[in-house]
Amino acid sequence: MHSLRGLYAITDSHLLAGERFMPWVDAALAGGARLLQYRDKSADPARRRDEATQLKSLCEYYGAQLIINDDLLLASELQVGLHLGREDGCLGEARQQLGDQAIIGATCHASLEFASEAQEAGASYIAFGRFFQSVTKPGAPAATPCLLEQARKQFHLPIVAIGGVTLHNAPQLISSGASLLAVVNGLFGAPSPAEVERRARGFSELFQTL
Ligand SMILES: Cc1ncc(COP(=O)(O)OP(=O)(O)O)c(N)n1
Ligand SMILES: Cc1nc(C(=O)O)sc1CCOP(=O)(O)O
Numbered sequence: 001m002h003s004l005r006g007l008y009a010i011t012d013s014h015l016l017a018g019e020r021f022m023p024w025v026d027a028a029l030a031g032g033a034r035l036l037q038y039r040d041k042s043a044d045p046a047r048r049r050d051e052a053t054q055l056k057s058l059c060e061y062y063g064a065q066l067i068i069n070d071d072l073l074l075a076s077e078l079q080v081g082l083h084l085g086r087e088d089g090c091l092g093e094a095r096q097q098l099g100d101q102a103i104i105g106a107t108c109h110a111s112l113e114f115a116s117e118a119q120e121a122g123a124s125y126i127a128f129g130r131f132f133q134s135v136t137k138p139g140a141p142a143a144t145p146c147l148l149e150q151a152r153k154q155f156h157l158p159i160v161a162i163g164g165v166t167l168h169n170a171p172q173l174i175s176s177g178a179s180l181l182a183v184v185n186g187l188f189g190a191p192s193p194a195e196v197e198r199r200a201r202g203f204s205e206l207f208q209t210l
């Protein structure tokens with residue numbers, strides 16, 4: 001089983017448009033991202049399959065785990081992990097299709113009940129959020145760090161914190177119980193690959209010290 005602790009980078013088709021895509025992702029992985037989620041909402045299956053295939057090779061090179069957002073078929077084709085939101089299908093069916101070794105994560109918003117259901121259904125991690133103002137998903141329901149402390153006491157699964165995460169606010173989330181920090185804009189909003197890698201190293205080092 002994979003050690004699910006550290007930086008969880010999530011791609012964004014706007015931030016990583018055009019030439020930025022591979023250099024920015026490569027920098028995040030070089031900086032120590034342990035999980036990479038391919039999150040693309042476009043309706044272009046050929047481009048999505050091509051990009052996901054490139055990301056799978058890059059993750060294998062860095063020893064990181066690739067997670068596909070929403071799309072069980074694509075995750076199954078590539079034999080990689082999957083993240084499911086509340087509207088993205090049945091986690092139990094995904095577990096049956098992807099097998100016991102696949103990493104399958106569940107969105108739990110601010111609900112310990114959702115997390116309990118996800119654990120029952122076979123989730124590999126439970127994700128709570130949003131903790132701060134999110135540029136990427138401003139309307140996501142809000143959660144508080146004390147929820148992480150409750151979740152750490154109640155569940156044995158790795159706990160993901162997401163939503164407006166930055167190097168500045170990350171330490172309190174880790175101290176409260178987050179095993180993984182899922183980051184979009186706080187990582188990929190950087191103006192250069194060098195800055196992406198610097199931020200990724202900064203997030204990764206927090207998990208060594210806290
Ligand atoms: C690690 C992680 N946590 C939460 C989400 C949000 O998933 P969802 O609610 O399905 O929303 P979309 O990301 O699909 O817009 C996530 N993707 N990753
Ligand atoms: C994809 C996503 N899901 C969320 C949730 O609360 O479930 S918040 C979010 C956006 C995360 O992007 P950023 O790091 O730029 O805030």
Ligand SMILES: [Mg+2]
Nearest residue numbers: 070084085088
């Ligand atoms: Mg989703």
